[in-house]
């Protein structure tokens with residue numbers, strides 16, 4: 001069977017690094033197994049879901065390198081959910097309840113006070129037809145609960161019934177269905193909570209592996225029971241740890257914290273973001289992978305640690321720098337020309353190779369481009385002025401190559417007796433307007449003889 005996974009965000013905000021984790025983990029899982037990846041928009045919350053967020057999600061996934069094989073919206077599939085709800089109702093497994101949330105809260109408080117677990121007592125199952133009719137006549141609308149299979153025919157006599165699964169991240173897991181309240185699947189207004197649509201879609205799309213954050217572990221036992229009630233074989237489950245901020249708080253997309261957009265705008269490479277999002281909180285050292293393919297070969301769900309994973313944006317800079325230092329010209333050429341870095345003699349490639357190790361982001365190249373093409377002159381120390389004049393006199397004629405700098409400064413050293421910093425720093429400052437930077441050996445040919453002469457005098 002083709003491995004099929006899905007990533008199911010609600011289009012109610014921009015994706016942040018915490019959402020990138022399940023998206024990427026699913027993608028890598030499918031990539032390694034030549035499987036399929038479905039993007040499902042959980043947009044049944046009409047108030048908060050927007051088309052803009054939906055397209056931003058697709059765009060941000062694309063930036064990361066994720067290209068879903070299929071995508072769909074839950075809001076287009078309501079008839080499927082209605083059919084599943086009808087099937088459950090017909091089997092007596094979805095029953096109407098009329099309690100208000102205040103009533104339910106009072107009951108839970110009472111149960112707790114008596115030292116009992118605050119599990120719903122299925123009182124609504126005892127309602128007779130005329131009682132239901134009276135409540136409806138009063139204007140009450142039912143919400144609908146799924147009858148958990150934790151009894152032997154009499155729902156008021158529950159017994160321990162385990163649902164177990166071998167979690168891809170957490171190993172053997174088990175939950176006693178008698179410890180849970182029958183879950184509400186349909187609200188008073190007829191809208192669906194996340195549970196039933198998600199299961200119906202997973203069945204229809206042939207999802208073989210549900211991989212998601214550990215905030216969903218508690219739902220899994222119930223979901224397995226519903227898969228079974230719909231005559232489907234439950235998928236394999238895996239629950240990875242969640243990313244938190246350094247101080248341990250959850251990352252909320254509503255706060256816009258660390259959105260993929262803002263990281264992209266700050267100039268981070270998708271592979272730096274992806275490597276950190278995936279490898280944080282695993283047994284692997286966080287090293288930048290060159291491609292998702294490479295990451296898929298390194299990462300395994302069993303490597304995810306059980307405790308939460310603290311995401312430190314400070315780690316992103318060095319990781320990004322490491323990647324940028326070895327990016328080939330072909331990968332950045334388009335972006336460089338977008339930064340106004342033109343293909344000039346002796347070529348954009350030579351420029352990139354000269355400066356990349358001094359860049360934390362590709363955009364930093366613009367600074368070095370300015371340094372090479374139009375540096376801001378730095379004040380020249382008085383006793384350097386004469387030295388620079390001599391340097392101008394000794395400047396060799398073109399063509400320039402990687403040996404020109406050594407030959408020139410060698411001759412200058414001989415003539416002036418200067419060496420080390422005293423020899424090199426005034427030249428660097430005059431030629432680039434910077435005190436530090438890329439190897440002058442590579443920069444001098446880019447600056448050329450005419451510009452160098454002008455800057456030295």
Ligand code: GLU
Nearest residue numbers: 008009010042198212216
């Ligand atoms: N929309 C759900 C969420 O974002 C999906 C959960 C799941 O993967 O089952 O939490």
